[in-house]
Amino acid sequence: MKYQRSSALFREAQKVIPGGVNSPVRAFKSVGGDPVFVAKAKGAYIYDVDGNKLIDYINSWGPMILGHAHEPVVNAVVEKAQKGTSFGMPTEIETEIAALAVSMVPNIDKIRFVNSGTEACMSAVRLARGFTGKDKIIKFAGCYHGHSDSFLIQAGSGAITFGAPNSPGVTAGTAKDTLLATYNDLGHVKAVIEANKNEIACIILEPVAGNMGCIPPAEGFLEGLRELCDKNDILLIFDEVMTGFRLAPGGAQELFGVDADIVTFGKVIGGGLPVGAFAAREEIMNYLAPIGPVYQAGTLSGNPLAMAAGLAMLKELNENRAVFNSINKKTEYLHNGLQAALTAENVKFTINRVGSMISVHFSEESVTDFTSAVHANNENFKTFFHGLLDEGVYIAPSAFETWFICDALSYEDLDATIAACKKVASTLN
């Protein structure tokens, strides 16, 4: 496939946008080459500016769980836009989507909408600090919670890709309040808590990690965290920006049967528009302004177009719950096909999968945390990525990302993908 026009557009973009992109991982820096510029997308396919048609496995990094330009979502946005795009005053649709979200997700009474997953996680931590009156937080190496200062400490995907886990601009003062723990290692978490007795406001984690490739929680890990939090008066925050409305209607809380104190959302909840949200039981949420002391606000929060897209998406998922089973089955089919293809070509690999989150690490050892994820063979990933792109299959341009499966994928698409993987696998070490 040819990508001349994409390359030309990338050169133009670099003159006026740092690195030519508005979010770093789009720039292909960890795989080399020029990024693909999109002209349009429909269902499971991206159509780029050179006229190529690509089977899409990032789906805007998760939101397009039902495929691109899904009609109920598009129609809802178009209809809303004609009535005005922002007011900075309350609208009924905000209550509608809030009520629906609260009804789908276990263990939450109230929800506040913001504009991104970053904002959701940042606000959730402020709320946890305000509610507990404590300053420190525990995060896990390799987990990503957006780009706000407290989280840019071994932050997964983008940050790993760029080899700058501790970003300049994050002050030592901020960094000292973020305590790092090892994913899937309860003993380590316990030790960190012991060393910081009565100072920890919250533990935040991705209940299934998706920003160091896909890494499932070990048996008992989430339950163990719940117990440690209860014992030590710490709030447990599930960052469900990736897992929410994907692993189950009620996200990871429902799938694993473990309750979090605060849950954050993004991606699917906005149906492809810029939306994030955080939610908790009433007692915690009532700590927020205007009824509580913890300040949090947003000029465009609860924006009518964003709420229309999100509501249309959540309604579809709520009314057609067979979707969750359908995408899980498709992902399992892909898993089996990839496993067979890579095995046949004698490639060293590990596939991790939970529901419709899946990733391939080019490493023989099991991948359970940040350290084991980093040990995989990145040269093989680069070859794999570019080989698939040549075959018209678009996966995330970083070895530390999950593939996002959408329900618009047909079994023919999956077969074509598996065939492409087999062909490319023969070129790997």
Ligand SMILES: *Cc1c(COP(=O)(O)O)cnc(C)c1O
């Ligand atoms: C994508 C992501 C975020 C950040 O969301 P943005 O909308 O990009 O700010 C936070 N947490 C997790 C788990 C994510 O996958």
